[in-house]
Amino acid sequence: MIYVLMGTMIFLLLLGFPMFVPLAVGAFATVMIYFPFVDPSMLVQQIIGGVQPVSLIAVPMFIFAADIMTSGQVATRLLDFVLKFVGHKRGGLPIATTTACTLFGAVSGSTQATVVAVGGPLRPLLLKAGYSSSYSTALIINAAVIALLIPPSVYMIVYGVVAGASVGELFVAGVGPGLLIWLLFCIYSWLVSKESLQAEPAPWKERMKALKKALMSFTFPVIIFGGIYSGIFSPTEAAAVSVLYAFILEFFIYKSLLLKDIPKIALRTGMITAIVFILIAMGQVFSWTVSFARIPNMILPPLLGEGPTEFRILMVLSLAYFLGCMFVDPIVVIMILTPIFKPAITASGLDTVLIGTIVTLQAAIGSTTPPFGCNIFTAIAIFKQDYWDAVRGVFPFIAIMMLVSLLLILYPPLALFLRDMMIQ
Template sequence: MPVTVFAVIMIGLLALSVPIFLGILAATIGTFEIFGPQMPSLVMAQRVIEGVNVFSLLAVPLFIFAADIIARGQIGARLVALVEALVGHVTGGLAMATVISCALFGAISGIGAAAVVSIGPLVYPALLRQGYGRAFSAGLILSASTLAMLIPPGVAMILYSVQTSASVGSVFLAGLGAGLLFVVALAVYVYIHARMKGIGGTARATRAERMTAARNAGWALGLPAVIFGGIYGGVFTPTEAAAAACVYAIVVECLIYRDMSVSELFSISRTSGAVIATLLILIAVGGSMGWYLTLLQVPQMISGGLEGMPAWSIFAIINVIFLIAGMFVDPNSAIIVLSPLIYPAATAAGVDPTHLGAVLVLNLAIGMISPPFGLNIFIGMTTFRIGYLEVVRSLLPFIAIALGVLIVATYLPTSIMWLVRL
């Protein structure tokens, strides 16, 4: 009964377009006060605070701030120029450069939407000039930008680790394996498309041009080196890596490239602060909801319902749930709300928590480009000035590729777990 009332209240409020955090909070407090155990109401307030009282969670706002700095600066443009100089001359080279640039941008930001607005305006006109067409160009950029969720330091992977107590470093490596698999799949499709359409590459860059591009992008490439080298070299934790990324990005953009003023930096911090505050409120109320549903033994109910099922069928159910969730809500909300519920059932069936985390984030990355409400669809409409139906049609072949990658990642764990096992 309490679970049913909770679901009805939350779904009803969300259907009325009430903000997600208010819907969760109202459903949690309402059912707690009516059906909850004899506890002081202050307990719920304490659980809200405990939801964000997690040290590793500090990495999320720091990486968001770093991503916003990078999106407004020169780092993205210099990375694109370098990749184009290296692979732009091969068949489908510019499109491959777009994929690799989005992956590199993901390695320094962790925010998929930031890749669209940073890389998209740089490569979209060039793709059109080479004859790729509006639909292919938009679909490629929007789908490749989701790599930022998979390539560490993806914010969604950090949130999953916080919600489930999985190792952040291990989930990062599994996500990187999934991201590399997606990069290869997109590159193969790009090459086949370019061959079929007779689209060649750009003029081969001279050795001097490549050296110049590498020199110009040197400081930009230093950022992923700081993040990865620091974490996996044992120099600092993922949270400390996020702080280092912020400092590095500020120094490079403001003092080395001199492309950003102090006043603009304050403007960026205000924008980031609004996004961070929204996310932390959601995490806080998600923590109270998770505690209350655990009190109601909802995870145990789910585990009981799935008991006896093989791991492959449990994974299939989880994939369907998260794919549908990704179509309607943002990835961070889906991770916060759903991960604590399915995690016990999956691990009880023998699913590796690290493998599970990478697969969940891959599902939500696909959700970002899936109709009806995939976030990247609406960002693409604004960035490229094209209509909703055109964006959706452009994404269909890329969604099919992503689903193929999801099947491989789910049922051939070695394809994404090889880095973890090294």
């Protein structure tokens, strides 16, 4: 059964079909061959049901808000603010790059948008300052994935829907690991930089001016985060608020966009949303097939052994998601692996929010890991860079994120302390 399911998927992928086709065909083929008594309409119902959860409304909203801000001035103002404050210090430029990626990621929730909006203007500055092409690209694409951990995060929303975990709690749990990765990236950038790269510090008058310009951008995560945990609105409603705030900010306060720009931005959002929702829908029918066929009972015992410890479950889970995200879109990996590991997670009593944070971190690592990390190809397209030059410098950053992943497994409060504090 497993051979039919996976063999069909691999065969169709090798033929060049987009990922949603192998997911659907693999599921249908398995059910038709091994469970002929199942009405095919049940599979169609699963496809429809996959995109019915109310929480998924947040996905196009956050994408739309990110597209508005990417088209406007938010990234530029954040860049100017960060450079004015730390650009003159040792390692200031790469530290500024890491910080700008983190800040913009917290606003947009999109790694690709962060690579484009922050990496576009900063990579030439890094090259001019003497940093290698491979290091500059690696820094940008790895700092951009911090956006997956600091809310809003589309991957956390998808995981929350599939696993039945609280999206709001997932948002909070990602903040600690995200900030730790930011800090470790900054320390690494300081260590590999030289004193000769320092510049004159900006006058405090210019710093305050840059702060004033960026202040409204900082308000975005505060509104989203504070609104959810003060009970003013739910995570889904927060997504709608994010669109409204982005619209007001760019169209009326910054005046960087015109009303005629909305159709173009909305079309881009619609295309990305369609891809995401098709993957979720087909992932749902695949997940249902995996559960119905009791495939977890066939796969997990050899992997976990008899009476597995929480540590072993988390290590095997992390490795599985990491390897999957190296080759396939993380949304697909979440849809496929989550129902497989769910029985073991439930039986062990592990916190689904902790699991969601670890899964999202593996998605972040996989997004920058060769051979097929999606951020690598985004950078190649944007920076017109050779593949091997782009991936040469990623491994120290991947090692840092793997270290944080191990720390999460060994010390769960790293992710859960903020969540527990807010619940209390």
